[in-house]
Amino acid sequence: DAKTTQPTSMDCAEGRAANLPCNHSTISGNEYVYWYRQIHSQGPQYIIHGLKNNETNEMASLIITEDRKSSTLILPHATLRDTAVYYCIGGNAGNMLTFGGGTRLMVKP
Amino acid sequence: DGGITQSPKYLFRKEGQNVTLSCEQNLNHDAMYWYRQDPGQGLRLIYYSQIVNDFQKGDIAEGYSVSREKKESFPLTVTSAQKNPTAFYLCASSIMVGDRQPQHFGDGTRLSIL
Numbered sequence: 001d002a003k004t005t006q007p008t009s010m011d012c013a014e015g016r017a018a019n020l021p022c023n024h025s026t027i028s029g030n031e032y033v034y035w036y037r038q039i040h041s042q043g044p045q046y047i048i049h050g051l052k053n054n055e056t057n058e059m060a061s062l063i064i065t066e067d068r069k070s071s072t073l074i075l076p077h078a079t080l081r082d083t084a085v086y087y088c089i090g091g092n093a094g095n096m097l098t099f100g101g102g103t104r105l106m107v108k109p
Numbered sequence: 110d111g112g113i114t115q116s117p118k119y120l121f122r123k124e125g126q127n128v129t130l131s132c133e134q135n136l137n138h139d140a141m142y143w144y145r146q147d148p149g150q151g152l153r154l155i156y157y158s159q160i161v162n163d164f165q166k167g168d169i170a171e172g173y174s175v176s177r178e179k180k181e182s183f184p185l186t187v188t189s190a191q192k193n194p195t196a197f198y199l200c201a202s203s204i205m206v207g208d209r210q211p212q213h214f215g216d217g218t219r220l221s222i223l
Contacts, residue, residue, distance in 0.1 A: 032209050043113075043199050043214035044152070051209075087151070097212060099144075099151035 022088030132200035
């Protein structure tokens with residue numbers, strides 16, 4: 001798995017977009033970028049993944065830079081229920097994922 | 110609904126006792142995984158299984174054992190040799206090892222020492 005670097009914590013106002021950055025400069029050409037989130041005392045929830053193209057689903061958008069060394073997860077209209085720890089992982093999910101410390105997102109009213 | 114079921118949600122272990130955590134999936138996934146999470150930390154891999162009757166050690170396998178007799182089930186035993194077992198244990202599955210499809214997680218078992 002690629003080593004990833006994320007800010008320890010971030011705040012976001014309710015209703016605004018939350019933009020969570022991730023650096024993965026050592027990612028190899030066939031490794032994907034995965035995003036999960038974990039609400040306290042629950043299992044991680046899969047959000048989205050991508051290889052090199054930007055991706056969007058019902059939960060979020062994933063923007064990957066052209067050199068693939070960094071990405072941004074975008075929650076377009078954050079709600080209080082989006083308060084969680086967000087993990088960025090570089091690898092292949094069918095292999096053993098390495099979860100680091102993640103970013104603690106606090107959505108405030 | 111398809112998913113991963115872990116039980117029990119909370120478990121207490123006495124000194125010198127072995128305990129077994131259950132993990133069942135009905136997603137028809139070949140690969141299954143066990144992770145350990147300590148407070149404020151990320152996840153660490155204990156064991157994984159690519160297929161029935163096969164399993165491999167992860168980064169922190171000492172003091173743990175697993176079996177994979179059925180595709181749907183991957184129980185984890187925390188043995189008395191694991192001296193610091195208090196943690197949150199998470200089970201996951203994916204279509205197969207090496208595939209790009211995401212792992213899906215259960216809701217975890219919280220193990221504490223009496």
